[in-house]
Amino acid sequence: MTSKEHSVVQHPFFLNLPTEHLQVVTRIVETRHFPSGKTLFQQGQLANSVYFILEGRASLNAKIPGGAEVNLATLDNGELLGELALLPNHRRSATAIAETPITALRMDKNDLSALYAHYHPASLIIMHRLGKTLAHRIQCTHRDAAHIRGDQCETPMQKCDSEIVTGAEFDVRNFLSTLPFFNRFSDSNITDLLSIGTIMTVPKNSIVPISENNQNDCYVVIRGAVETRLHGKDLYYQTEVLGPGTTFGEIDWLLDCSTASIVRSLSRTTLLSLPGSHREQFMDPQLHLSFRFHESLIHSLLSKLDIQTRRFARRQQSLQLG
Amino acid sequence: MCRVLAYSGPPVILDDLLYKPDSSLIRQAYDPQLLNMLNLGGFGMLAWDSSSAHPELPWNYRSIELPVFDNNLRALARKAQASCLLAHVRGIPYSTNAGFGAHNLHPFLYEGCCWAMAHNGDLADHALIKSELMQYVPTSISRHMQGNTDSETLYALTMSILGSDAQNASVDQLLDALTSSLKIVAEARDKKGIDRSSAMNLFFTDGENMLALRYTYDFGCYDTSNPSAIHESNLHYLSLWYTTGQSYTVVENQYTMTGDPTSTEAFLLASEPLTRDTTGWIEVPEYAALIVSGTGSNRRIRIADISV
Structure with a gap:
């Protein structure tokens, strides 16, 4: 196992990935280091990548009308950051800042799409796991959004x-x-x-x-x-x-x-x-339907998460300001 | 399918709403972010300026020119300011039957009525139910009708239900009248067996207060005889967004509400956000009316569920 492969398997998202898939994932991710206080991405920027945090902590802050910032989430090692980038033409809905030094794997959405377009079995597993992560996030935001309006x-x-x-x-x-x-x-x-x-x-x-x-x-x-x-x-x-x-x-x-x-x-x-x-x-990676189905399912989940995130931001605003 | 913008708050240069934001209303005519259809059927606006003579009366601008090429509008927007604005870019089917022309431009404001209205949506089979609906419209209202659209029928119907109160109706009276109008339309649709999805995103203002409706009859029900006739508004619930603050201006190259974030002194409502970064905006719920009453620090915003 190469040192990069070793880094990849450290992240729970890639746990128990078959060796041949691990090699593919390793090819499409790059290891990035961010010192404390560094911005990983800025609200409003066109989004094109997802981060898998290996080490460190990032805060997600959204600027709301009036100029105040609200904290939407704090993400630790083992978590995903910026997954809404997989929506077409998505602009970052919050700014991510390293609260501590961060080591993360960065995956470009175009590389994942290319794997997908070629029906690579690794991409099916990634999309399925991504679906589960998104489903879990939506469950959490639903709870938080319960009293917004x-x-x-x-x-x-x-x-x-x-x-x-x-x-x-x-x-x-x-x-x-x-x-x-x-x-x-x-x-x-x-x-x-x-x-x-x-x-x-x-x-x-x-x-x-x-x-x-x-x-x-x-x-x-x-x-x-x-x-x-x-x-x-x-x-x-x-x-x-x-x-x-x-x-x-x-x-x-x-x-x-x-x-x-x-x-x-x-x-x-x-x-x-x-x-x-x-x-x-x-x-079943032999069935092309599996890929198309997961692609559409992920898109559906991302759209729902996007809406919930915005509602949550407004809720946080009213909480913060009493 | 149209795009609409409504503003109420401290006076603002129209350029800051119509042209400058990166997804301004004029840009939404040819490059909307939340709609595939273009909105090239013309532009109309009513603007109230508290510093003008007779501030209770709006000035009116409308043109069937493509707004992006309209030099008069461009020059006016750089110069004029408004404390309340209702502006509309019209999206119509690419057909000679679409009723293109100045007579069909929004917003509508009849003499003797205090509420103006613009519509984002489409009442399916309007021609089949128009005569049924017009039974509720007295001559005192119908004589003002210039166009032949579903939108104008809806406006005339709602003003007719307000009756003699149309001259100075409160926002709550308008809400009651609008709910009655929606019921009348629903009954007319039932009578004619119409069950096609019809979006009723309506924007009302009297120059100070506002009412916005986000409502669709039979959402998701498309014509099953022809797959190519499915329209995007049959599949997506038409959007309606708002943002509030103390004033709408540019900060760090980005248009946003500034000042106390809990303030509602400035209120902006639109079919889709005026900026591509939508973080500062929130959607009005489906099947609901957003009601904005009062001015300055006494402005109150509430949401009412609409059930017909």
């Missing part, structure tokens, strides 16, 4: 007893490639995905998942919309309104857990349900 819902949502229909009232296949989640899917990717998942249509005001058996399913909205609500202190609060080509349930799906969220259809809604029990199929 007056959007609590006092009326508990009632489960609708109307009939759930398997299938759709239109030819779904003709529309998938026009929806954001499937933008990069080929025809064969879509065929493979439809063979794994189930299309269903739920009436307005249905609670999804529709049964205990679907608890860890991941859903993609095909037509219509849903809203997600999370249980806060005493009340439910709305977290998202999701339209065609967006996902929900992916956090539980990735982490194999169950959150306190409730999802309700806002209109008659057609969904693609991907069973949690088939999760492993999306880790």
